[in-house]
Amino acid sequence: MSVLVEIIIRTFTAFIILWIFVHILGKRTIFQKTYHLFIATITMGTIAGNLTFNYKIKFLYFILSFVIMGSVIFTLNKLSIKSQRFRERIAGKPVTLIQEGKILEESLQKTGFSIDMLKQALRGKDIFNIDEVDWALLEVNGTLSVLKKAEYQTITQKDLNRNPAPYNVPVELIMEGKLLLNNLSNSTYSEEWLNAELKKRKTQVSDIAYAVVGTKGNLYIDLYRDQQQPVK
Structure with missing residues (x-):
């Protein structure tokens, strides 16, 4: 042959x-x-x-x-x-990455996820505002399952035949304990405004894992110590 x-x-x-x-x-x-x-x-x-x-x-x-x-x-x-x-x-088991609106940094490190990768996965679920998320689980097959907060599960304006209100682009201000000065300078928000907001919450930049101004202008802050434990 x-x-x-x-x-x-x-x-x-x-x-x-x-x-x-x-x-x-x-x-x-x-x-x-x-x-x-x-x-x-x-x-x-x-x-x-x-x-x-x-x-x-x-x-x-x-x-x-x-x-x-x-x-x-x-x-x-x-x-x-x-x-x-x-x-x-x-086969492994699902890992909780966001619990009751709080990002679990230990779970991110355990699974090799960064905040950028988490945001990308959320955008794949049509979620551009992380403040909308109540729970997020990384499944054993690598997909992300997301449960929105109750206030974001109601009937949308489109269902009511109304014109949707304009949304702002989210502005990231702090990531992994560091201030994103470029984002501040290219936005309508100032460092003084941010410092005042942090003072109200009795926290500082080094204590924050992630902070972003959402599409509706609300400031979302996730601390390194959330007093939330990953689900075992």
């Missing part, structure tokens, strides 16, 4: 085996990228790639690798369905 014909056969075989692998494990393999499924996807793809082009290794060895890896993942999936404790150990 020529090398070209062998590569063609190996390519079709790799595709069929991957198709069977995904079909047996179900849509969960595509939708829910948990730790073990993410590793399985990478590993199976690597095996398939080697099966296609690395014709120096025996065909049977790759088939055996597919069977072993597929069996391991299939077993883990079955066990995770039957046992919640086992499921949390192999």
Whole structure:
């Protein structure tokens, strides 16, 4: 058998085996990228790639690798369905990033999230004002689930056939204990105004993890010490 014909056969075989692998494990393999499924996807793809082009290794060895890896993942999936404790150990569990309107900095550090990444994820949920968020959880598949505060869950002006009032662009003033002077100078807010607001709240810049003037002109401040504990 020529090398070209062998590569063609190996390519079709790799595709069929991957198709069977995904079909047996179900849509969960595509939708829910948990730790073990993410590793399985990478590993199976690597095996398939080697099966296609690395014709120096025996065909049977790759088939055996597919069977072993597929069996391991299939077993883990079955066990995770039957046992919640086992499921949390192999797939992880949701992590609370915002609790009762407070950003949990310890949870951000634990998950490798920065405030910028959190804001980006919230914008993906059409939330540009962080003050609207009551709870935010990072799910095991990497998506962000958000619960808005009660006052932002009511009927919108669009539902009432009214023209929406104009919104201002949020202005970030403090991030990670540092004053954002460029944002202040390019906005209608002054450093004196900010200092006065902080004095009212009996706090200072170094105590603040994040501060922003929201779309409605309200000042949102998140302290490093929120007196809120991450949900365990």
